[in-house]
Amino acid sequence: MEIKTHHFKKVVKKEIADVSSRTFLSFLPPLFAALRQAALSSFPDPEGAQQYAAAIRAEVVARLPELLEEFERNATAHGAKVIWARTAGEANDFILKLARDRGVTYVTKGKSMVSEELGINDVLSEQGIEPYETDLGEFIAQQLNRPPFHIVGPAVNISLEEICDLFMEKAGMQEPTTDPVELGYAARLFLRDKFHHLKMGIAGVNIAVAETGSVMNVENEGNIRLTKSSPEIQVSIMSLEKVVPTMLDAMHIMRVLCRNCTGQNMSAYVSIDTGPKKKDEIDGPEELYIVIVDNGRSNFYFDEKAREALRCIRCGACLNNCPVYTSIGGYPYGWAYSGPMGQVLNPLLLGLDRTRDLYNACTFCGACRAVCPGGVDHPSLFLYYRSKDVEGDPAFKGVRPGRWEQAMYAVATFLMAHPPLWRLASRLGRPFLNRSARGGVISELWGQFDGWFRNRDLPAMPARTFHQRWKELRKQSSGTTGTTDG
Numbered sequence: 122m123e124i125k126t127h128h129f130k131k132v133v134k135k136e137i138a139d140v141s142s143r144t145f146l147s148f149l150p151p152l153f154a155a156l157r158q159a160a161l162s163s164f165p166d167p168e169g170a171q172q173y174a175a176a177i178r179a180e181v182v183a184r185l186p187e188l189l190e191e192f193e194r195n196a197t198a199h200g201a202k203v204i205w206a207r208t209a210g211e212a213n214d215f216i217l218k219l220a221r222d223r224g225v226t227y228v229t230k231g232k233s234m235v236s237e238e239l240g241i242n243d244v245l246s247e248q249g250i251e252p253y254e255t256d257l258g259e260f261i262a263q264q265l266n267r268p269p270f271h272i273v274g275p276a277v278n279i280s281l282e283e284i285c286d287l288f289m290e291k292a293g294m295q296e297p298t299t300d301p302v303e304l305g306y307a308a309r310l311f312l313r314d315k316f317h318h319l320k321m322g323i324a325g326v327n328i329a330v331a332e333t334g335s336v337m338n339v340e341n342e343g344n345i346r347l348t349k350s351s352p353e354i355q356v357s358i359m360s361l362e363k364v365v366p367t368m369l370d371a372m373h374i375m376r377v378l379c380r381n382c383t384g385q386n387m388s389a390y391v392s393i394d395t396g397p398k399k400k401d402e403i404d405g406p407e408e409l410y411i412v413i414v415d416n417g418r419s420n421f422y423f424d425e426k427a428r429e430a431l432r433c434i435r436c437g438a439c440l441n442n443c444p445v446y447t448s449i450g451g452y453p454y455g456w457a458y459s460g461p462m463g464q465v466l467n468p469l470l471l472g473l474d475r476t477r478d479l480y481n482a483c484t485f486c487g488a489c490r491a492v493c494p495g496g497v498d499h500p501s502l503f504l505y506y507r508s509k510d511v512e513g514d515p516a517f518k519g520v521r522p523g524r525w526e527q528a529m530y531a532v533a534t535f536l537m538a539h540p541p542l543w544r545l546a547s548r549l550g551r552p553f554l555n556r557s558a559r560g561g562v563i564s565e566l567w568g569q570f571d572g573w574f575r576n577r578d579l580p581a582m583p584a585r586t587f588h589q590r591w592k593e594l595r596k597q598s599s600g601t602t603g604t605t606d607g
């Protein structure tokens with residue numbers, strides 16, 4: 122997937138002007154948020170359940186290296202082959218070579234954020250190996266060559282008419298229809314065929330269990346289960362933070378994940394693979410490869426604040442509660458991860474320089490933090506990124522502000538540190554600012570300030586400053602006191 126995080130502002134403008142996106146955003150994220158609320162209430166102590174999940178994720182982040190080693194030992198002991206990929210390139214090269222060596226001409230894929238992160242589809246298809254997304258939404262997004270709109274429904278914003286045209290053109294559908302059931306059936310007919318005599322299937326991993334070496338997937342369509350059990354070779358790709366210590370931890374994370382993600386107590390399908398097919402088993406892959414993807418994560422593991430981002434379990438609850446995401450949708454974020462989840466992860470994985478607009482596009486309302494089962498403190502991370510950016514920290518690819526901005530802050534700091542000068546400047550500046558006021562409100566300014574006022578305004582400045590009024594009040598009160606005393 123092409124990374125387009127730097128086009129954020131341009132795409133936002135387009136998306137805000139798109140009536141169909143806005144209609145969709147006005148009901149779907151709030152619906153998911155309401156379903157989530159109802160599902161969480163099935164826990165005897167919903168708040169406690171969220172906190173327990175956050176504690177598990179905190180432990181994972183603290184013990185990540187040893188948990189991964191334990192996972193590798195146990196997965197290998199059960200016959201899986203574990204591959205460590207430092208970069209997206211290493212992961213892709215391994216999968217491509219494996220496919221080529223085995224004469225694979227096409228693969229089926231289960232929906233997976235990390236495979237979007239790697240861009241594996243492009244790599245495979247450039248080399249003549251056709252990747253078929255088997256999740257319905259992901260299949261539509263793939264055919265339209267668009268990034269996911271929402272973590273749960275990657276193509277949930279695409280109209281039925283558009284899907285009909287697409288299926289007529291690319292999925293062999295014979296008769297036009299806008300009946301969702303018929304459309305689903307057409308996709309099913311097309312994709313089912315791909316599972317016959319399948320050599321290689323690629324899936325992500327929702328949870329990896331260190332104590333057993335198992336990989337787990339949750340889904341509602343059954344396509345991941347088919348992608349994992351039909352082929353001779355199964356490739357499971359996991360970002361390294363997906364590991365948890367025990368099966369008990371995994372079960373709790375799974376219960377919390379489903380409730381926060383789709384508002385279900387449990388997804389329709391859960392599959393757990395501990396090694397490839399055993400001799401006495403009737404289905405399952407003959408070879409299981411687990412690719413553990415770092416792709417820049419260990420670069421910030423040394424930083425205790427930044428590594429909080431690795432607590433995320435990709436439930437998507439933060440998206441549905443974010444006023445920014447629910448206004449602009451998933452496309453502006455320009456990569457695999459959107460919404461607050463993307464604002465937290467993308468800057469670390471891609472660098473602050475390419476993602477400035479993401480972590481700056483936050484209202485700091487804290488709605489994301491309030492619903493996050495991973496215990497991610499999004500607002501404090503965004504502030505942290507801003508500070509790293511201002512410092513120009515090379516480890517984070519921070520970009521110091523431009524000369525104009527630095528000069529402006531230097532002048533403001535100087536004035537604030539010298540109260541008489543500050544008072545003089547504010548006395549002179551107030552009438553000047555008020556020249557832009559209309560109806561008692563300043564809603565536009567010139568030059569560099571223009572952007573700030575695009576979505577905000579200020580009340581016009583009162584004629585006298587607080588300090589002036591305070592002086593007068595004190596004078597009056599001492600006069601009054603004097604009279605009473607006398």
Ligand code: SF4
Nearest residue numbers: 433434436437439493
């Ligand atoms: S940041 Fe939290 S709420 Fe958002 S997807 Fe990750 S775990 Fe879920």
